[in-house]
Amino acid sequence: MRRLINSLGWPVxxxxxxxxxxxxxxxxxxxxxxxxxxxxxxxxxxxxxxxxRVETLRPKVGELLKAVNQHMSTYIPDSExxxxxxxxxxxxxxxxxxLAHVVRAALKLSGQTDGAYDVTVGPLVNLWGFGPDGRVVNxxxxxxxxxxxxxxxxQSLTLSADGHLTKVGDQYVDLSSIxxxxxxxxxxxxxxQQGIGSYLVEIGGELRAKGLKxxxxxxxxxxxxxVEGVREIERVISVKDIGIATSGDYRNYFEQDGVRFxxxxxxxxxYPIRHRLASVTVLRPTxxxxxxxxxxxxxxxxxEGLRFAQERNIAAFFxxxxxxxxxxxxxxEFEAFLKEVN
Numbered sequence: 001m002r003r004l005i006n007s008l009g010w011p012v013x014x015x016x017x018x019x020x021x022x023x024x025x026x027x028x029x030x031x032x033x034x035x036x037x038x039x040x041x042x043x044x045x046x047x048x049x050x051x052x053r054v055e056t057l058r059p060k061v062g063e064l065l066k067a068v069n070q071h072m073s074t075y076i077p078d079s080e081x082x083x084x085x086x087x088x089x090x091x092x093x094x095x096x097x098x099l100a101h102v103v104r105a106a107l108k109l110s111g112q113t114d115g116a117y118d119v120t121v122g123p124l125v126n127l128w129g130f131g132p133d134g135r136v137v138n139x140x141x142x143x144x145x146x147x148x149x150x151x152x153x154x155q156s157l158t159l160s161a162d163g164h165l166t167k168v169g170d171q172y173v174d175l176s177s178i179x180x181x182x183x184x185x186x187x188x189x190x191x192x193q194q195g196i197g198s199y200l201v202e203i204g205g206e207l208r209a210k211g212l213k214x215x216x217x218x219x220x221x222x223x224x225x226x227v228e229g230v231r232e233i234e235r236v237i238s239v240k241d242i243g244i245a246t247s248g249d250y251r252n253y254f255e256q257d258g259v260r261f262x263x264x265x266x267x268x269x270x271y272p273i274r275h276r277l278a279s280v281t282v283l284r285p286t287x288x289x290x291x292x293x294x295x296x297x298x299x300x301x302x303x304e305g306l307r308f309a310q311e312r313n314i315a316a317f318f319x320x321x322x323x324x325x326x327x328x329x330x331x332x333e334f335e336a337f338l339k340e341v342n
Contacts, residue, residue: 029214030214047197066111085171116266121267181286198210245293
């Protein structure tokens with residue numbers, strides 16, 4: 001049997017098969033979807049050749065985020081965390097694997113910062129009107145603050161190796177400064193389990209990036225300028241394989257008698273922060289770690305926070321309020337990520 005051979009010496013059937021396969025190759029593109037969770041919005045983008053995967057992943061992400069909320073929210077009365085917070089003094093409660101993981105990370109950072117970050121700050125957050133109890137009309141009295149401060153202290157919590165959490169007194173655990181980052185990491189893990197290697201996941205401004213965009217470039221993330229009443233870009237960073245989180249005092253606050261009270265509470269004093277640090281952005285391998293560290297550095301302030309970041313080689317970017325504008329400070333580890341605003 002004779003085979004037709006083209007001028008290149010290839011069998012015609014094979015040549016046609018090569019052309020056919022090449023013509024069927026799908027071009028990778030950025031796809032994804034958005035939604036609401038944890039009292040804020042989320043956005044998921046990834047590089048794929050199968051747009052139909054959106055409808056496969058949407059319910060999986062929804063179930064995942066619902067589970068995180070049911071374990072860690074203080075706004076859901078019957079969440080796992082809420083039930084622990086309602087338990088009497090001396091209670092020893094077995095935590096789910098995910099909740100134990102997050103609480104362990106929060107307790108570790110509480111110790112590293114000597115309580116500037118404190119996982120038991122919840123009573124103070126609620127007292128100042130920034131928790132599930134809702135806004136307050138007036139700042140609390142010194143007597144009220146003293147009463148609530150007696151409930152704050154990460155040292156009163158003990159988490160055993162097998163995931164049992166014990167509280168000495170009437171402690172109230174608040175994971176609002178770390179749970180969103182953990183949720184981002186779980187979504188990233190889900191995407192990778194689906195074979196997706198390039199993505200950008202965001203919940204309420206906390207992000208995690210991996211891989212490259214279809215054109216081979218890094219993902220670009222804007223850091224917002226801490227200017228009240230407007231949305232302006234301060235800096236743009238180029239990222240991949242990293243978690244990103246920003247904490248600031250310029251969006252969530254209330255005023256009384258001309259004094260502004262930030263939602264960021266210093267557990268060591270019981271009062272909202274009073275220094276000049278307007279925002280801080282942190283980059284770490286996981287978004288959970290970046291999320292918690294951004295809050296910790298925000299409480300510590302520009303001097304103590306910068307020193308903490310430098311001593312631990314943390315990539316951090318600080319925006320400090322000045323009389324006539326803002327001043328930027330960044331650690332050496334952060335410099336490599338900075339890009340000029342176009």
